[in-house]
Amino acid sequence: MRDKTEDKRTVQVLTKEKLDLEQLLAAPKDKLSVAGHSVTRTDDLQKVTGKLMYGADYPQEGFLHGKILRSPFPHALIKAINVEKAQELPGVAAVLTAKDVPGRNGFGAILPDQPVICGDKVRYVGDGVALVAAETEEIAHEALSLIQVEYEPLTPVLDPRDALKPDAPQIHEKGNLLSSNKLRKGDIEKGFDEAQVIMERTYQVPFLEHAYLEPDISLAIPQPDGTMLVEGPMQAPFTVRRNLAAVLGVPVNQVRVRQIHMGGGFGGKEDAPIDVGCRAAVLAHHTGQPVRLSLEREEVTLQTCKRHPMIMEIRIGAKKDGHLVAFEGVIYDEQGAYAGLGPVIPPAGGSHIHSMVMMPGPYQIPHVKVDAHLCYTNHPYGGAMRGFGAPQVHIAHEQLMDELAQELGMDPIELRRINAFRLGSVTATGQVLDQSVGLIETLDACAKAFKWEDRYGKSQYVDAKSSKRRGVGIGMGWYRTSIGTSGDGCGANVYVHEDGSALLYSGITEMGQGAFTVLPQICAEELGVRMEDVRLVKPDTDMVPESGPTVGSRSTTLMGNAIIMATRQIKESILEMASEMLIVPIDRLEVRDRRIYDRENPGKSLAFKEVAAKCMAMGKRLIGQGWWAPPTASLDPETGQGNPYFVYTYSTHMTEVEVDVETGEVEVIDYVAAFDVGKAINPKAVEGQIEGGVAMGLGYALMEKVVLKDGYPQNLNLQDYLIPTTLDVPDIEPIILEEENKFGPYGAKGIGEMPNIPATPAILNAIANACGGRVRSLPADPENVFLAIQEAGGPPER
Amino acid sequence: MSTTKLSFKLNGQSMEVAIAPNTLLIDLLRDDLGLTGTKAGCREGECGACTVLLDGEPVNSCILPALKVAGRSLTTIEGLANEEGDLDEIQQAFMDEGAAQCGFCTPGMIMNAKALLNKNPTPNEAEIRESLSGVLCRCTGYRKIVHAVVTASQTKKSHK
Numbered sequence: 001m002r003d004k005t006e007d008k009r010t011v012q013v014l015t016k017e018k019l020d021l022e023q024l025l026a027a028p029k030d031k032l033s034v035a036g037h038s039v040t041r042t043d044d045l046q047k048v049t050g051k052l053m054y055g056a057d058y059p060q061e062g063f064l065h066g067k068i069l070r071s072p073f074p075h076a077l078i079k080a081i082n083v084e085k086a087q088e089l090p091g092v093a094a095v096l097t098a099k100d101v102p103g104r105n106g107f108g109a110i111l112p113d114q115p116v117i118c119g120d121k122v123r124y125v126g127d128g129v130a131l132v133a134a135e136t137e138e139i140a141h142e143a144l145s146l147i148q149v150e151y152e153p154l155t156p157v158l159d160p161r162d163a164l165k166p167d168a169p170q171i172h173e174k175g176n177l178l179s180s181n182k183l184r185k186g187d188i189e190k191g192f193d194e195a196q197v198i199m200e201r202t203y204q205v206p207f208l209e210h211a212y213l214e215p216d217i218s219l220a221i222p223q224p225d226g227t228m229l230v231e232g233p234m235q236a237p238f239t240v241r242r243n244l245a246a247v248l249g250v251p252v253n254q255v256r257v258r259q260i261h262m263g264g265g266f267g268g269k270e271d272a273p274i275d276v277g278c279r280a281a282v283l284a285h286h287t288g289q290p291v292r293l294s295l296e297r298e299e300v301t302l303q304t305c306k307r308h309p310m311i312m313e314i315r316i317g318a319k320k321d322g323h324l325v326a327f328e329g330v331i332y333d334e335q336g337a338y339a340g341l342g343p344v345i346p347p348a349g350g351s352h353i354h355s356m357v358m359m360p361g362p363y364q365i366p367h368v369k370v371d372a373h374l375c376y377t378n379h380p381y382g383g384a385m386r387g388f389g390a391p392q393v394h395i396a397h398e399q400l401m402d403e404l405a406q407e408l409g410m411d412p413i414e415l416r417r418i419n420a421f422r423l424g425s426v427t428a429t430g431q432v433l434d435q436s437v438g439l440i441e442t443l444d445a446c447a448k449a450f451k452w453e454d455r456y457g458k459s460q461y462v463d464a465k466s467s468k469r470r471g472v473g474i475g476m477g478w479y480r481t482s483i484g485t486s487g488d489g490c491g492a493n494v495y496v497h498e499d500g501s502a503l504l505y506s507g508i509t510e511m512g513q514g515a516f517t518v519l520p521q522i523c524a525e526e527l528g529v530r531m532e533d534v535r536l537v538k539p540d541t542d543m544v545p546e547s548g549p550t551v552g553s554r555s556t557t558l559m560g561n562a563i564i565m566a567t568r569q570i571k572e573s574i575l576e577m578a579s580e581m582l583i584v585p586i587d588r589l590e591v592r593d594r595r596i597y598d599r600e601n602p603g604k605s606l607a608f609k610e611v612a613a614k615c616m617a618m619g620k621r622l623i624g625q626g627w628w629a630p631p632t633a634s635l636d637p638e639t640g641q642g643n644p645y646f647v648y649t650y651s652t653h654m655t656e657v658e659v660d661v662e663t664g665e666v667e668v669i670d671y672v673a674a675f676d677v678g679k680a681i682n683p684k685a686v687e688g689q690i691e692g693g694v695a696m697g698l699g700y701a702l703m704e705k706v707v708l709k710d711g712y713p714q715n716l717n718l719q720d721y722l723i724p725t726t727l728d729v730p731d732i733e734p735i736i737l738e739e740e741n742k743f744g745p746y747g748a749k750g751i752g753e754m755p756n757i758p759a760t761p762a763i764l765n766a767i768a769n770a771c772g773g774r775v776r777s778l779p780a781d782p783e784n785v786f787l788a789i790q791e792a793g794g795p796p797e798r
Numbered sequence: 799m800s801t802t803k804l805s806f807k808l809n810g811q812s813m814e815v816a817i818a819p820n821t822l823l824i825d826l827l828r829d830d831l832g833l834t835g836t837k838a839g840c841r842e843g844e845c846g847a848c849t850v851l852l853d854g855e856p857v858n859s860c861i862l863p864a865l866k867v868a869g870r871s872l873t874t875i876e877g878l879a880n881e882e883g884d885l886d887e888i889q890q891a892f893m894d895e896g897a898a899q900c901g902f903c904t905p906g907m908i909m910n911a912k913a914l915l916n917k918n919p920t921p922n923e924a925e926i927r928e929s930l931s932g933v934l935c936r937c938t939g940y941r942k943i944v945h946a947v948v949t950a951s952q953t954k955k956s957h958k
Contacts, residue, residue, distance in 0.1 A: 040894070043901070048885065048892045050833075050874070050876050212936055264900040511900055685896060717844060718842075719842060719844045727928070729940050731941055
């Protein structure tokens with residue numbers, strides 16, 4: 001049963017926000033003068049001159065250097081620990097163990113189940129058992145080697161299916177099953193009875209490393225008034241602050257968190273900054289001195305979160321004409337040692353529920369059953385990584401769609417066209433997609449640009465002697481905007497000054513996606529001033545309103561709406577004042593490019609700054625505060641039915657690859673990717689998100705995997721963990737389509753995470769199309785492609 | 799620890815410093831000289847974010863002993879714009895094309911591209927991709943970076 005109270009609340013929010021937005025977005029979209037135009041990023045000049053400060057660039061004078069002693073075992077009891085020798089080493093300021101954590105000895109984005117310092121047990125080789133602060137990094141390293149720990153190794157659990165066995169060693173007191181979730185729509189038995197073709201497949205994906213170029217770092221600086229300041233690269237300052245307060249045992253208002261510009265995040269800097277931030281702060285608390293905790297690349301791989309690995313078993317049923325009738329899936333989702341961002345605990349919807357919701361793909365299927373199990377193991381922990389549980393299930397359903405098309409003797413794009421979401425479609429959770437559904441449009445635009453009809457079905461060797469064979473592939477996808485469930489509010493403050501310049505206060509962080517440019521664009525557009533008239537105040541929890549984390553492709557849409565609401569309060573003052581000064585009714589006034597005009601007599605106008613100055617002199621309000629939370633509803637725990645996210649972005653990708661059938665090597669030679677983004681606020685930045693996302697999806701398909709041996713990560717640095725280079729990524733052609741989202745600023749919805757999602761299966765499908773071999777356990781590296789070709793009976797005939 | 803004197807040219811200026819003999823070039827630049835535009839991503843010569851030009855050739859400063867630059871000429875990202883602050887064509891093109899996202903690889907990319915254009919003022923796309931293959935970028939998919947280098951080469955040509 002759906003919770004009716006919840007529904008009522010949601011409906012109210014929906015109606016109110018709808019009215020607000022419709023009033024606010026009165027300006028015709030073709031008249032936009034700042035938003036919707038490609039602009040140079042506000043921080044580009046600093047980037048190209050090397051002046052932009054990252055965490056590691058801040059002067060180190062006065063800082064102690066923190067280091068973490070990590071567990072040498074994936075699963076063990078701590079029997080004894082002796083830190084005396086380390087404490088006696090000259091230059092060591094503190095050596096801390098579990099008993100020294102002043103508040104809660106646990107942190108986590110959703111569940112605080114990861115110890116700041118492990119006391120009785122370690123659960124993966126990245127676990128911290130002691131912390132050191134010393135005058136130099138060298139001394140801190142030496143101190144680590146002087147700490148003596150006695151362990152009693154336990155049998156590690158290294159597979160999520162093993163974790164569920166009754167005799168499995170228990171990793172946490174509450175057991176190895178962290179969350180089990182169900183999605184039920186229609187009658188699955190009836191669905192398979194109606195099916196004329198039924199296929200079953202299992203797909204498997206490994207742990208991935210984010211491989212952001214900037215290693216994690218945290219600076220914790222005790223303040224003279226007793227508060228704690230923590231700075232560093234981070235996506236979620238408010239989540240970091242919440243954890244710091246609990247770990248230090250102080251109220252939230254005693255902790256101040258400031259974001260330093262990030263050298264890439266991709267979701268990983270939602271979790272990791274909590275980890276390094278809490279540890280740096282505990283050291284700073286004990287020593288009373290600033291502490292710099294900087295991870296080396298190998299430590300980043302050992303310690304921080306990864307993309308969740310999954311084993312996905314699927315059964316699909318279709319009619320001979322291609323209509324899908326039944327979809328049954330089981331997900332074994334590996335969480336690793338700690339809960340991270342995996343579990344589903346309302347109001348925070350973890351990646352696990354997102355995987356479940358997304359698993360049947362962007363297709364209308366009347367009968368659906370999915371069971372999703374999230375399991376602890378003694379591996380590194382799963383966190384957010386671009387797509388948050390969606391890329392994994394897309395790899396499964398998009399490959400299965402191609403395998404089904406082959407079985408039915410259909411062109412894979414036709415099979416998708418028959419079943420793809422369109423306006424009015426009902427999702428597997430029962431959500432009616434009643435606005436902004438541009439999936440079919442992306443399919444058509446992509447097929448046209450790629451010339452699919454001319455290229456599909458013509459796989460062949462490059463020439464008579466070559467061992468290289470070419471093929472084409474498609475991937476389709478959908479992705480939410482916002483975090484979902486509830487608790488997804490976003491606040492903005494805007495101040496206009498007497499000279500017409502403005503400050504925009506927002507807690508949305510910048511990691512390279514371009515938020516520090518798009519948000520001022522929206523603010524300038526709404527105020528009717530120029531881009532350079534708005535300065536964004538960088539995220540600082542003492543200064544900016546609660547904005548939630550910079551995740552879930554939510555920033556442009558949610559913060560954009562909050563900014564529009566904040567500016568409205570200022571514009572009321574400005575327009576009232578201008579109306580008096582010009583003696584023109586308010587509803588005839590328009591603000592554009594720093595001037596306020598009478599629409600019916602454009603010669604009658606005032607400078608924005610003149611009116612702002614008058615407002616200031618007359619005591620009129622020039623401060624605006626906006627708050628926007630998307631309309632959402634919870635999912636029913638028994639059936640998974642409901643509206644988990646308020647709007648989705650849609651996409652279709654097409655690619656051509658060349659496979660060397662003798663070596664298994666794959667080269668991606670052509671790529672077109674089309675997106676329905678609602679509205680591109682900064683089109684050049686949207687293209688950048690698309691191109692970068694496709695490259696990340698390509699890495700997932702062809703080369704990336706954290707290799708684990710008995711619980712130990714083997715490829716710790718970028719020499720062994722390969723990511724795509726200029727020679728791996730083709731010249732991607734991005735196509736931007738705009739199906740207006742009526743709940744977004746100028747119609748915008750999220751774009752950050754969508755691009756990598758269909759990329760991986762598009763490439764895998766192209767490989768299968770080229771050589772006949774299908775790689776169902778990633779990555780499709782030369783060895784796996786070679787084996788897949790052998791399994792398929794050898795290379796295709798010439 | 800004993801120190802050794804080191805004389806070299808940095809961004810056009812002669813300079814002499816006293817350093818520990820095992821100092822790596824990146825640490826000399828970042829920690830001793832405060833030139834933090836050169837980034838450390840992996841410290842094993844794999845990601846290329848630390849690329850600087852030594853007598854015009856791109857080198858990974860994270861694995862190069864600082865003493866190796868004795869008597870030679872070193873250029874970092876801070877030395878690319880001229881004294882009046884006019885940007886190099888490559889810097890301008892990176893801004894115009896939107897080639898920087900998080901920006902962490904940007905100094906390494908630009909220095910690498912600078913070395914390429916010095917040697918080959920009109921490279922084709924394949925030559926650009928080959929030349930930049932030692933610098934990793936996780937954000938951009940490289941497309942706008944490659945386009946920026948093409949644009950910069952054309953701008954340079956039209957100025958001559």
